[in-house]
Amino acid sequence: MDRKIATIQDVARAAGVSAATVSRTLSRPAVVAEATREAVLSAIAQTGYRVNATASNLRRQRTGTVIVLLPNIANPFFSQILAGLSSILTPARYGMLIADTKSGPDPQDRLADYLASGQADGLVVLDGTISPATLEMPSRPPAVAVCEWTQSAMPSVRVENDRGAALAVAHLAELGHRRIGHVAGPPANVLTRARLEGYRRALEMHGLPVRDDWVLEGDFTMASGAAAAEVWLAMAERPTALFLSSDEMAVGFIGAVQRAGFRVPRDVSIVGFDNIEIAQHLSPPLTTIRQPRTRLGIRAAEILLSMIESGTRDERSEVIEVELILRGSSGPPPAGTR
């Protein structure tokens, strides 16, 4: 009988027990007698039975699915977090439903749909721009945010963005730079604000000039890094070093200034943020702030799972450490600029 999938009834019949006993054998083996258990297990093996998750979920009022909200799947930054999430959720037999908040019609509505219809046991929010109101549904499942999130009381996992920025600035200051610029992320993003703040405070702490015209606006993409390079090239008084809020922007920036005939770090020092894989393969390799994205995903998944399984709303948030990775894109400032 290869045609149809065996049901719990088929197994029960084969083992000469009731469906209830089969179910118990699977969920709480301890309560069924040894002999029965063996009979059931062999019947399962023989019939090739697999529990039908849909039926099980319906009965148990759960879904076995976690929704992951992100603004853009194609961004490698998020995919690393996804990998971390997956490494925890998959073994725990939870599926991940990826919801691209930017694609498709009416994403807000679709989201509400998912949440309200109990489509998911949990929610991971990677999109820093989702309106918190959307998430305040009466019957929202446990959720965890992977970014700072001030408005909502949702537990979160995040990195020390301000400290990362401070590390970058401190490193450049120690090298002797006194004119340190910054390329920020999109203004609406919470990460942007934290890193910008960290940058500003670190400059002050080192007694360095804080100049608004040395803070350029980007959007984390390579293209915006390249655009920032054009602005830098056109400046009358250029910073001798730049801290960029993402490695991707740093890649774009470095490529653009190199093509314009400048050398890194001889003419300008660069520090990125993220430590994406390519950072070490660039020439020069990129000095950056390591952000353990896989770990972010892992911790988020762990927190979410514990909330789901315990049924409690754990409000504990977690901050993950960052670290300066010293490579070749930062060096002493050009002579005569001190």
Place this chain on the structure above:
Amino acid sequence: MDRKIATIQDVARAAGVSAATVSRTLSRPAVVAEATREAVLSAIAQTGYRVNATASNLRRQRTGTVIVLLPNIANPFFSQILAGLSSILTPARYGMLIADTKSGPDPQDRLADYLASGQADGLVVLDGTISPATLEMPSRPPAVAVCEWTQSAMPSVRVENDRGAALAVAHLAELGHRRIGHVAGPPANVLTRARLEGYRRALEMHGLPVRDDWVLEGDFTMASGAAAAEVWLAMAERPTALFLSSDEMAVGFIGAVQRAGFRVPRDVSIVGFDNIEIAQHLSPPLTTIRQPRTRLGIRAAEILLSMIESGTRDERSEVIEVELILRGSSGPPPAGTR
């Protein structure tokens, strides 16, 4: 009553009709009387009813979910395809269940689980190394592969890998190169074979030497590209140009030879494959073969959907065109090497 989610029964009661009528109003509005329909719709709005997908799926013997098998979520190459898939599947109200075939215990078994328990209405295979046997389950749902796939009769969407390789070689040959090497992908991967074959045939067609020691083995990663560079650097008689089977490997290769003091394309010309975003931001920008990854995902999703909805096994495969993108990493060979 914000506590619990309204069921179809609640709606029926509120509208003064039976549950069946509510269901019909939603699925086949034409068959219910105008007045009834309005009453039902207003009751739905009033109760905030959302159909419970789990129950619906159980009854209709479907899942509303498509499984996507991939070897590594964190790879930006795949995430672009995912974005394409998502842009079609999400509006069609199918969820994507991402299954990382490399993570977690016993991936093969987990996969079999998913398929056998009818967890999914469809399957997208992005992993070129999955054993076809695994996919030949008696009750496998419609599936589509996004790569060449010779063993199985599964429909597929793929790019002209051999032609891409030929384009790369032709370009280098036209520039005057006569010693053209190749860095291949992992041997088990079908893409590897197609590109390697295309490379070899193109060399022959141009009357150029085909030397096995000029074919290096990689695995598509930047690290393996850097490793290939070490091998190249140590060669007694070096190729003056290389075609690499992925842009990531090209990035690793270029970085490594640049750090060793070589210049691209002055000392060696490089052509990659994929046209990932970073290609244009490198210095020099990377000449490569464009592979429309988003479109691959879109077409795969469209084919899969049509198979699911029509219930037929559409065996049609589709080949998507590639294109040579001319940038700065390729140029004439060093003097005296012709």
Place this chain on the structure above:
DNA sequence: CGCTTGCCTGCAAACGATTACATCATCGCC
């Protein structure tokens, strides 16, 4: 020997939707 106590197991009722079939009213037509 009778009664309590545990241990297993089966019965049957959910879970929430869909849909084949039955029912009933209405209408048109001869």
Place this chain on the structure above:
DNA sequence: GGCGATGATGTAATCGTTTGCAGGCAAGCG
């Protein structure tokens, strides 16, 4: 006026599991 056709709605079975409850049986105890 009777009869079939048509259209709208309700009834109830069904999808495959899980689980509260109860029953049966054996052992232990007084």
